[in-house]
Amino acid sequence: MALKTIKLERQRLADIVYDQLLAAIRSGDISGDEQLVQEKLAEQLQISRTPVREALLRLEQEGILVSSPRGGFSLYMMTREEVRELYQARAAIEGQSVRILASRNDAATNRRLREVIEREENISSPSVDAYFHANRKIHRTMVELTGNRYLLEMFDNIWNRATSYNLFSAIEKLDLAKSLGDHLRLADAIETGNPTLAMEAIVDHIAHGFDLQIEALER
Numbered sequence: 435m436a437l438k439t440i441k442l443e444r445q446r447l448a449d450i451v452y453d454q455l456l457a458a459i460r461s462g463d464i465s466g467d468e469q470l471v472q473e474k475l476a477e478q479l480q481i482s483r484t485p486v487r488e489a490l491l492r493l494e495q496e497g498i499l500v501s502s503p504r505g506g507f508s509l510y511m512m513t514r515e516e517v518r519e520l521y522q523a524r525a526a527i528e529g530q531s532v533r534i535l536a537s538r539n540d541a542a543t544n545r546r547l548r549e550v551i552e553r554e555e556n557i558s559s560p561s562v563d564a565y566f567h568a569n570r571k572i573h574r575t576m577v578e579l580t581g582n583r584y585l586l587e588m589f590d591n592i593w594n595r596a597t598s599y600n601l602f603s604a605i606e607k608l609d610l611a612k613s614l615g616d617h618l619r620l621a622d623a624i625e626t627g628n629p630t631l632a633m634e635a636i637v638d639h640i641a642h643g644f645d646l647q648i649e650a651l652e653r
Contacts, residue, residue, distance in 0.1 A: 536632035
């Protein structure tokens with residue numbers, strides 16, 4: 435069997451480009467009508483085109499970018515129905531996660547979740563990027579604490595979709611604080627030890643998030 439040598443350094447560089455592009459999308463530095471051309475990006479970053487190409491293709495595969503007929507890539511803008519499907523998938527994954535946590539009702543785990551919620555919601559300088567990271571960290575912790583690698587993998591995949599970034603930034607048109615809140619109430623529901631109650635709480639919470647997204651997009 436003939437296998438090619440893995441070039442770790444090049445892959446690492448592509449990951450750095452990927453992270454930078456995601457950050458620029460979240461902050462709004464990359465707009466919906468902007469064209470991302472690998473040659474221009476490589477020149478701006480002062481690196482070769484290969485890692486830039488890898489990062490762009492990865493973002494396309496994850497549904498964040500789409501190939502443009504004019505060449506290059508642009509942000510993929512989801513329809514309202516696609517946004518609804520995304521939130522339904524979130525409710526399924528995160529709903530199962532809190533069911534697991536409520537079934538266990540482990541004191542140490544519950545304490546860890548509360549610590550993360552209290553720390554992440556204590557935002558000193560509100561911004562779209564800060565609220566995005568805080569919200570994602572809280573919800574990811576709920577899934578991570580289950581210890582189920584597959585639930586966590588699906589969670590990451592969903593939050594890496596285009597709506598996790600360009601739709602979340604639309605909430606800037608509203609009161610950003612509305613995008614958080616009620617997380618301690620979710621912790622309360624988990625600590626009842628009632629899986630059904632915990633799942634209903636997270637489903638309602640996610641449905642409220644969907645309403646915020648739609649309200650922001652329609653403004």
